Amino acid sequence: MAMNHAASGELIDVRPLGAALRQTHSRTLVRANHLEVFRFVLAAGQAAPDHKAAGALTMQCLEGAVELDAHGRTQILQAGDMVYLADAEPHAVRALEDASLLISILLRRT
Amino acid sequence: MAMNHAASGELIDVRPLGAALRQTHSRTLVRANHLEVFRFVLAAGQAAPDHKAAGALTMQCLEGAVELDAHGRTQILQAGDMVYLADAEPHAVRALEDASLLISILLRRT
Numbered sequence: 001m002a003m004n005h006a007a008s009g010e011l012i013d014v015r016p017l018g019a020a021l022r023q024t025h026s027r028t029l030v031r032a033n034h035l036e037v038f039r040f041v042l043a044a045g046q047a048a049p050d051h052k053a054a055g056a057l058t059m060q061c062l063e064g065a066v067e068l069d070a071h072g073r074t075q076i077l078q079a080g081d082m083v084y085l086a087d088a089e090p091h092a093v094r095a096l097e098d099a100s101l102l103i104s105i106l107l108r109r110t
Numbered sequence: 111m112a113m114n115h116a117a118s119g120e121l122i123d124v125r126p127l128g129a130a131l132r133q134t135h136s137r138t139l140v141r142a143n144h145l146e147v148f149r150f151v152l153a154a155g156q157a158a159p160d161h162k163a164a165g166a167l168t169m170q171c172l173e174g175a176v177e178l179d180a181h182g183r184t185q186i187l188q189a190g191d192m193v194y195l196a197d198a199e200p201h202a203v204r205a206l207e208d209a210s211l212l213i214s215i216l217l218r219r220t
Contacts, residue, residue, distance in 0.1 A: 008196035009181035014170060015190030030194045035166060035216055037194065056145060058214065060124060071119035080125030082212075084140045084147070086118035102192075104168060104214055106145055 005031045014039065014102055016063035016079070021098045037104045042066065042095035050092040055108040058084050064099025068092070077101075115141045124149065124212055126173035126189070131208045146215045152176065152205035160202040165218040168194050174209025178202070187211075 006012045006029055017024050022043060030037035034055075039062070040048070050069070059068070061077040068075050068083065070091035077083065085091055087108060093101070116122045116139055127134050132153060140147035144165075149172070150158075160179070169178070171187040178185050178193060180201035187193065195201055197218060203211070 006194055008194055008199055009183070009185075010193065011185055011187070012192040012194070013190060014192045029192075030168065032166060032194065032196065035168075035194075037168060037192075056142060058140065058145075058147060060212075073119070075119075075121055077121070080123060082122040082124045082139075082147075083120065084116055084118055084122070084142065084145075086142065089118055102170075106216060109219075 005029065008032075014062060017041070017100055018063070021063070021100060024100075034107045034109060035104065036107060037102070040101040040103050042093070042099050042101070044095050044097050044099075047094040048092060050090050052088050052090050053085070053105050055106040056085065056087040057103055057105045058082055060102040062100045062102050064095060064097040066099050066101065067094045067096055115139065118142075124172060127151070127210055128173070131173070131210060134210075144217045144219060146217060148213055150211040150213050152203070152209050152211070154205050154207050154209075157204040158202060160200050162198050162200050163195070163215050165216045166195065166197040167213055167215045168192055170212040172210045172212050174205060174207040176209045176211065177204045177206055
């Protein structure tokens with residue numbers, strides 16, 4: 001995860017990484033009050049095992065394809081597909097191809 | 111704005127509208143606890159005058175190009191550009207070309 005996050009009003013590049021994907025790490029893009037936005041980079045075959053996030057989230061596929069397990073079913077997300085997951089909904093992701101996801105988490109307020 | 115919003119786990123299409131843009135209305139995609147996600151469709155020349163949103167937001171250009179006024183400067187967002195705007199930051203948007211934006215608002219908690 002990179003250390004420098006975008007300030008309010010600063011442009012952020014969320015274009016597909018393409019050939020650079022294999023050399024690019026996952027990166028937090030925005031860390032603000034109750035919000036975290038990051039690009040999650042997965043090489044084909046990589047997975048994020050079943051887990052719960054720190055709050056409700058949206059997940060948008062920027063490139064490639066992933067399988068998402070949530071709510072008892074498996075769906076494929078490709079570039080241009082987005083999903084909303086309610087707070088505390090367990091989910092898992094597996095990359096079917098090199099893929100990057102734009103994930104925005106509404107951090108739970110305790 | 112459409113009446114049916116995506117449930118948790120339901121796939122949402124955020125691909126560019128392309129030729130269908132001129133026949134497509136802005137649409138709320140997710141309305142959940144403290145979160146609203148919508149696709150804002152602007153024909154070339156259309157604008158959202160200076161305003162404040164109902165909370166912090168991210169704005170991602172899905173297609174076309176818009177000018178964003180915020181923080182005392184004007185920047186152009188094209189497909190793949192995203193910006194985070196802090197809560198209560200006044201901003202205005204003008205479409206330079208037919209454009210659609212994916213906007214996620216963290217609704218302010220009062």
